[in-house]
Amino acid sequence: MYNPDLPLEVRVVDKIRETPSIFTLHLEFTDPDIDLEYRCQPGQYNMLYLYGVGEVPISIVSDPEHRGPLEHTIRSVGRVTRGLDRLRVGERIGLRGPYGRGWPIREAEGRDVVIVTGGLGCAPVVSMIRYVLRRRERFGRLVIMQGVKHTDELIWRKQYEQWQRLPNTQVLLSSDISGPNWPFSVGKVTVLFNQARLNTRKSIVMLCGPEMMMKASIERLLALDMPPEAIWLSIERNMQCGINHCGHCQVGPHFVCQDGPVFHYPELAPWLGVTGF
Amino acid sequence: MDTQYAFLPRNALDQLLDALRKAGFDRLVGPIARDGAIVYDTLTSAAQLPHGYRDEQAPGRYRLHQADSGRCFSWANGTQTLKPLTFAPQEVLWHCERDAEGCLRFKNPTVNHSPTAVIGVRACDLVALRLQERHFLGGRFHDPHYGARRESLFLLAVHCTHPAKTCFCASTGDGPKAAIGFDIALSELDEGFILEAGSLRGGELIRTLALDDATERQRELAKTEIETAALQQSRSLPSQNLREALYARLEDRHWDKIGMRCLSCGNCTAVCPTCFCHAEHSVPTLDGTQTTHQRQWDSCFTAVHSYMGHFLVREETRLRYRQWLSHKLASWHDQYGRSGCVGCGRCITWCPSGIDLTAEVAALTRQETSHV
Numbered sequence: 001m002y003n004p005d006l007p008l009e010v011r012v013v014d015k016i017r018e019t020p021s022i023f024t025l026h027l028e029f030t031d032p033d034i035d036l037e038y039r040c041q042p043g044q045y046n047m048l049y050l051y052g053v054g055e056v057p058i059s060i061v062s063d064p065e066h067r068g069p070l071e072h073t074i075r076s077v078g079r080v081t082r083g084l085d086r087l088r089v090g091e092r093i094g095l096r097g098p099y100g101r102g103w104p105i106r107e108a109e110g111r112d113v114v115i116v117t118g119g120l121g122c123a124p125v126v127s128m129i130r131y132v133l134r135r136r137e138r139f140g141r142l143v144i145m146q147g148v149k150h151t152d153e154l155i156w157r158k159q160y161e162q163w164q165r166l167p168n169t170q171v172l173l174s175s176d177i178s179g180p181n182w183p184f185s186v187g188k189v190t191v192l193f194n195q196a197r198l199n200t201r202k203s204i205v206m207l208c209g210p211e212m213m214m215k216a217s218i219e220r221l222l223a224l225d226m227p228p229e230a231i232w233l234s235i236e237r238n239m240q241c242g243i244n245h246c247g248h249c250q251v252g253p254h255f256v257c258q259d260g261p262v263f264h265y266p267e268l269a270p271w272l273g274v275t276g277f
Numbered sequence: 278m279d280t281q282y283a284f285l286p287r288n289a290l291d292q293l294l295d296a297l298r299k300a301g302f303d304r305l306v307g308p309i310a311r312d313g314a315i316v317y318d319t320l321t322s323a324a325q326l327p328h329g330y331r332d333e334q335a336p337g338r339y340r341l342h343q344a345d346s347g348r349c350f351s352w353a354n355g356t357q358t359l360k361p362l363t364f365a366p367q368e369v370l371w372h373c374e375r376d377a378e379g380c381l382r383f384k385n386p387t388v389n390h391s392p393t394a395v396i397g398v399r400a401c402d403l404v405a406l407r408l409q410e411r412h413f414l415g416g417r418f419h420d421p422h423y424g425a426r427r428e429s430l431f432l433l434a435v436h437c438t439h440p441a442k443t444c445f446c447a448s449t450g451d452g453p454k455a456a457i458g459f460d461i462a463l464s465e466l467d468e469g470f471i472l473e474a475g476s477l478r479g480g481e482l483i484r485t486l487a488l489d490d491a492t493e494r495q496r497e498l499a500k501t502e503i504e505t506a507a508l509q510q511s512r513s514l515p516s517q518n519l520r521e522a523l524y525a526r527l528e529d530r531h532w533d534k535i536g537m538r539c540l541s542c543g544n545c546t547a548v549c550p551t552c553f554c555h556a557e558h559s560v561p562t563l564d565g566t567q568t569t570h571q572r573q574w575d576s577c578f579t580a581v582h583s584y585m586g587h588f589l590v591r592e593e594t595r596l597r598y599r600q601w602l603s604h605k606l607a608s609w610h611d612q613y614g615r616s617g618c619v620g621c622g623r624c625i626t627w628c629p630s631g632i633d634l635t636a637e638v639a640a641l642t643r644q645e646t647s648h649v
Binding site: 003004005006007008009030049051052053054055077078081090091092093094236237238240241243244245246247248250252253255258270274275276277 | 370371373375379380381382383385412413416417418419420421524527553554555556557558559561565568570572575577581582583584585586587590591593596599600603604608611612
């Protein structure tokens, strides 16, 4: 019986503590053949299974073409993620995937890539950023705008500072509430739009984060004459199967687990920010 | 191939059951009157069928009455659909074993569904089966659990001649005549049954019975009874495609009114033959060495259905009802090319508040309800 639902065993080969509640797992298939076969796209996710507890959908942070452990950055909020937070290096969990539609790599080629994220929303686009940086010549400017609520919520600060020093790359950070040692902007992520040097004619925008933040950002982008067709976004819903069957992730006509999590903005526009969908 | 219509005398019904057993269907399932309702259960003889029973259905009401009739299918439906036989209320998806070193071994469940013949399937439930097949088997991911159960079934439909007051399959275009998905369809007459094949194996089974052809008069009578059953239906939906109408009314105040009456109990989704939502759970053994990953029917009326770790997408009942109805009658068109409602009326009967989907649609689309 071919069962699309059957997980594969992976081993935790490293675990990075990002903040008290956010951690990154580095995972490797225990069967080396699977390790060679596994392919994913930036923006896709895996279902991670904690033995005896359950599964959660977690986006893939690592560059899909980089041969090495799969990286998943996780916020410890629920039953399964709190359990995953207690894992130690060497322990084993289940993994099935990759699932869903990732970022539009082909459409992005030759264009400026504008990334707008909020909070841990940056995780699903980090693999895209890494993808662009490894194939720099295929893309135009890279503009990264990241907003957080509190300055201490910013993870990967060093990485942002590294990216900031790269040519043809602009990194803008903002925090709703400022704190000590915060040389960046204060306010919502939308305050960064005035500083970003955006060429709306040759850009592709990728958003990820709280839906209200994405909605506000899109309104601002449209006001700046960004065409709706140039905008893509990744959203989250309750997902239990990942294969279009369980019904929880529906947003209007869309099954987020397979039609998304990355959507073309015109597809999702009627549903974005509508309470209850 | 010309459809053959064979006549099975009423007293020969057990011969049909015997022929099914001989054809390898170890398990026969059919309608039985039990606990005040028509339920589908294991059938050993035709005598167990609900002879003379009529069902009285209304919003929030279901009663069985014994009538002076020798017929066994003069009722519309009970709570159960075909759904539990294909999309099981609980299904083991996989097992996992953990050894002393913490290594995990994932295993598929052992599947062995005995070939089952189901007698008395209604037109609405056959269309619903087709819709669920589309969901579980027709997409990118083929569901092997659903597939194995579906393959084990041989379906004997019975065309409806006694619709309940809650039925509206004529308006959805899905009944009362069984048109698709059956192996054999039966028309019940006072003196017996007309058998018609819907599949090659159905035709073979009918031939083993060596029956006479049904007469022209019998076929006319059966046809008239089905047509009358369609005309008797007093409820209806205003259109077979309400997508635009409902999408345009997602912020209508009528949702608040329904939300005040809806108990969010999930009865409608449990009895609906097309609802497919399910939750997945891990169930470990007490010694912790094994765990079973299973799915269980879920409902968009529960709070956890839209649980997101730090918030619920649908906290209020009105939003859950809107999700259910707008999915069933509107976004189903986007997903599967038609409405997800087959007009069986079970959600009306089994709603403890008596919420009537046809009346709510009429109110939302500002038309008079066609119910009299």
